[in-house]
Amino acid sequence: MPAVVLTLGDDISTDVIYPGRYMATVLPSETPQFAFADLAGFNTRLKSGEIPPGSVIAAGKNFGCGSSREQAVSTLKGYELTVVAGSFARIFMQNAINLGLNLITAPGFEAAEGDTVEIVGEVIRNRTSGGRFAVLPLPKARQAILDAGGLISYTRQRLLKTLRTTDA
Numbered sequence: 001m002p003a004v005v006l007t008l009g010d011d012i013s014t015d016v017i018y019p020g021r022y023m024a025t026v027l028p029s030e031t032p033q034f035a036f037a038d039l040a041g042f043n044t045r046l047k048s049g050e051i052p053p054g055s056v057i058a059a060g061k062n063f064g065c066g067s068s069r070e071q072a073v074s075t076l077k078g079y080e081l082t083v084v085a086g087s088f089a090r091i092f093m094q095n096a097i098n099l100g101l102n103l104i105t106a107p108g109f110e111a112a113e114g115d116t117v118e119i120v121g122e123v124i125r126n127r128t129s130g131g132r133f134a135v136l137p138l139p140k141a142r143q144a145i146l147d148a149g150g151l152i153s154y155t156r157q158r159l160l161k162t163l164r165t166t167d168a
Contacts, residue, residue, distance in 0.1 A: 001116040001127060002082060005051050006042055008059040013066035014092065018075045020067070028099075031071045032078025046079055053080035058111040060085065064092025070099070077101045084109050084117070084124060097142050100150030105136040 008016075022034040036042050045051050057076070063085035064072060073095040076083065082102040086109065096103050106124050111117060115128035122135045138146065148154035 001118055002054045002056050004058050004111045004113055004115045004117060005045070005055040005081075006036070006039075006057045007111060007113055008057065008063070010060035010086070011062045011065055012059055014064055014069050014072035015066055017064065017072040018069065020069075023069070023071070026071055028074040028078065031075040035075040035079065051079065051081075055079075055081055056111070056117055057081055057083045058085070058109060059083065061087045061107075063088050064096070065089040068092075068095070070095045073099045073101050084111075097138070097146050098151040100146060100148070100153065102146070103138075105138075106133045107136065109133045 016038065017036060018031065018034055019037050022031075022037065025031060025034065033047060034043075035046050063083060066089070068091040072092065077096075077099050080102075082104065083096075084104045084106050086107045087105060088096070088103060093103060095101075104119060104124060109124060109126075110129070110131055110133070111126050112128070115126050118125045118127055119135070122137055124133050124135055125131070126133070137143065145151055145154045148157055
């Protein structure tokens with residue numbers, strides 16, 4: 001079961017996730033090294049491989065506010081983290097869906113670092129505290145893109161399906 005590796009409050013800006021001073025580095029293969037660069041301890045844990053893929057960042061409302069930089073998403077996607085938040089900034093959410101970053105909107109979600117969580121359908125359970133929180137599902141079209149691994153993978157799959165149907 002995934003563990004919560006970082007808890008944050010409301011209004012977490014893309015500048016916190018991926019500081020603007022690193023904007024010269026925009027390749028998705030290079031951006032992860034700057035994830036939460038100003039939270040030195042957490043950044044070091046990420047870069048050392050101490051935090052496994054699927055680990056959870058728990059946040060409050062309006063996660064990913066600020067600039068529309070896609071790198072704030074690619075830096076988290078590089079570690080295959082899951083973000084559970086009360087709500088997400090609109091552009092951050094669309095960038096996350098396009099890049100295939102796992103997002104879960106769960107208003108009122110509460111967790112501490114080290115808690116283990118289980119996501120089952122439209123409920124996220126904090127296995128450590130026993131809390132249960134409703135998940136707001138994405139619209140089906142957005143969920144399909146996320147499930148495919150992002151917009152490029154989704155488009156590729158649809159094109160291949162169309163080609164197979166046309167060739168048959």
